[in-house]
Amino acid sequence: MPTDLSPIDKAKFAASRRAVDLVQDGMKVGLGTGSTAAWMVRCLAERVREEGLRLTCVATSTRTAELARSLGLTIVTLDEAKWLDLTIDGADEADGALNLIKGGGAALLQEKIVATASDRMVVIADAAKEVRALGAFPLPVEVIPFGWSATARLIEEHLAAQDVLGHDIRLRMAGDQPLRTDENNVILDLHLKRIGNPRALSLMLNQIAGVVENGLFIDICDTLVLGHPDGKVET
Numbered sequence: 351m352p353t354d355l356s357p358i359d360k361a362k363f364a365a366s367r368r369a370v371d372l373v374q375d376g377m378k379v380g381l382g383t384g385s386t387a388a389w390m391v392r393c394l395a396e397r398v399r400e401e402g403l404r405l406t407c408v409a410t411s412t413r414t415a416e417l418a419r420s421l422g423l424t425i426v427t428l429d430e431a432k433w434l435d436l437t438i439d440g441a442d443e444a445d446g447a448l449n450l451i452k453g454g455g456a457a458l459l460q461e462k463i464v465a466t467a468s469d470r471m472v473v474i475a476d477a478a479k480e481v482r483a484l485g486a487f488p489l490p491v492e493v494i495p496f497g498w499s500a501t502a503r504l505i506e507e508h509l510a511a512q513d514v515l516g517h518d519i520r521l522r523m524a525g526d527q528p529l530r531t532d533e534n535n536v537i538l539d540l541h542l543k544r545i546g547n548p549r550a551l552s553l554m555l556n557q558i559a560g561v562v563e564n565g566l567f568i569d570i571c572d573t574l575v576l577g578h579p580d581g582k583v584e585t
């Protein structure tokens with residue numbers, strides 16, 4: 351383990367180190383996005399250097415692709431790889447049924463496409479990301495920039511129809527401009543506090559015109575690897 355890590359980075363590193371043990375020579379591997387996934391990319395690159403593993407990797411964002419390439423990993427497009435053996439990614443929240451909220455790093459669209467094109471999705475996180483019910487973390491929804499405020503209003507109406515009250519929808523900003531995703535879309539963050547039925551909410555959101563994808567990952571994650579600041583790991 352690198353020295354001088356903060357407690358949270360020790361936890362992220364421990365989960366990452368354990369998850370990359372699942373990677374075997376010849377695999378096609380999806381690489382997630384975020385600070386935990388960045389630790390995983392570093393751990394994976396170290397295994398490739400030390401053990402000479404031959405891997406083909408697909409990144410879930412331009413920043414992950416840049417990091418992975420800078421560390422010597424081979425990155426191809428998902429279309430070139432066609433299908434993946436394993437994807438390892440972080441999450442913003444995970445519940446006991448392995449439902450996730452993702453998209454805190456605005457990469458949820460590519461993350462969901464890559465994860466669902468994989469035989470197995472392993473999620474790595476510090477243990478504080480495990481929750482009883484999803485929703486304390488604002489739910490990111492990627493929408494087309496054209497008419498985003500009308501899309502937000504439709505989301506409001508659908509939430510009210512599902513009796514989800516007291517919510518707040520905010521356009522994610524980067525400085526004084528709306529943040530743009532890798533696909534040049536924008537993100538609406540839904541502050542819901544608690545999501546009673548993640549599956550119903552996900553289906554509802556994805557049928558609204560203008561919504562590209564939402565950050566609820568239902569029936570996608572196969573394994574959750576949680577790291578603790580003392581280096582312990584639970585799966």
Ligand code: 5RP
Pocket residue numbers: 382383384385386387439440441442451452453454455456457458461
């Ligand atoms: C990016 C994501 C990330 O995996 C999620 O935000 C967790 O990030 P971090 O590991 O930095 O806490 O979904 O879109």
